[in-house]
Amino acid sequence: MNTTSAAVASAATFVWLGMVLAISFLEAPLKFRAPGVTIPIGLGIGRLVFRALNLAETVLAVVLVVAVATGAAPAPVLGLTAAVAAVLLAQLAVVRPRLNRRSDRVLAGEEEGPRSRGHLAYVVLEVVKAGVLIALGVVLAAA
Template identity: 40%
Template sequence: MLPRSTDPFPDAVAAFVSLVWLGMLLGVSFLATPVKFQAPSLELTVALEVGRVTFDIFSRIEWGLAALLVIATFFPRAPRAEMVFTAVAVLVVSIQAFWLLPVLDMRVEAVIAGAPLPPSMHHGAHAALEAVKAVALVAVGLVALFRLGWRDRPENVAGGL
């Protein structure tokens, strides 16, 4: 079994990637998407089309971020918690890319074509998975920051805040 890495660079990369990804996730999924559907002058079909394109592009970006995070956590052999939370984030991206987004795309196509659809659990499932991914990314970032000694620096101690 390979020993754990003591090199700080992979932890810095893991913290950076996970927190940048988290910021993008919060901006796309929890801010821009819900707000778009509150705009009264934006037709539902247009909002759905914009959402489909947005999530298609964001999914591709997430695959790149997931690859960087895997490289930063698995190859230098980060702590188990960091690897587990990275695996959770990658698993969620996989579920979304290979199952959920295609199903949601088909529903969007049907709505755009004018077919009435009954409510489904797919949007709720997507939101729940986005929340799980966000928690996993926060955890990866915190573990990596703690390994970098972030909590031990005087400016980060409660008395120094």
């Protein structure tokens, strides 16, 4: 893989990983433990934060794909890039719309039960995405 493409891909990968770790595994669970934060307030904040995170992730995914596509990347880099892009696409196209519909109901006062399966699916995909980003970063560092 050429040096410039590898550097850009590595930077995008590690910035993306840092954002996922900070938002999904720190901010999201902690916000509900803050004094005075109700479920509706936490959901409202979470929707804004995750909308911004997903936009940033999309930009980073595009940067990563372009860097990998133009850099004569080896097969492991191609496979991991495709995998992380697929996970993000699944989150954005399948899981997030379901979570948004449920949070709309909660915010409207219609529903406030336990976490949905959609939420658990999103968390599982976040764990998978973080693992793939770590693997991709390691492979890029060795390339």
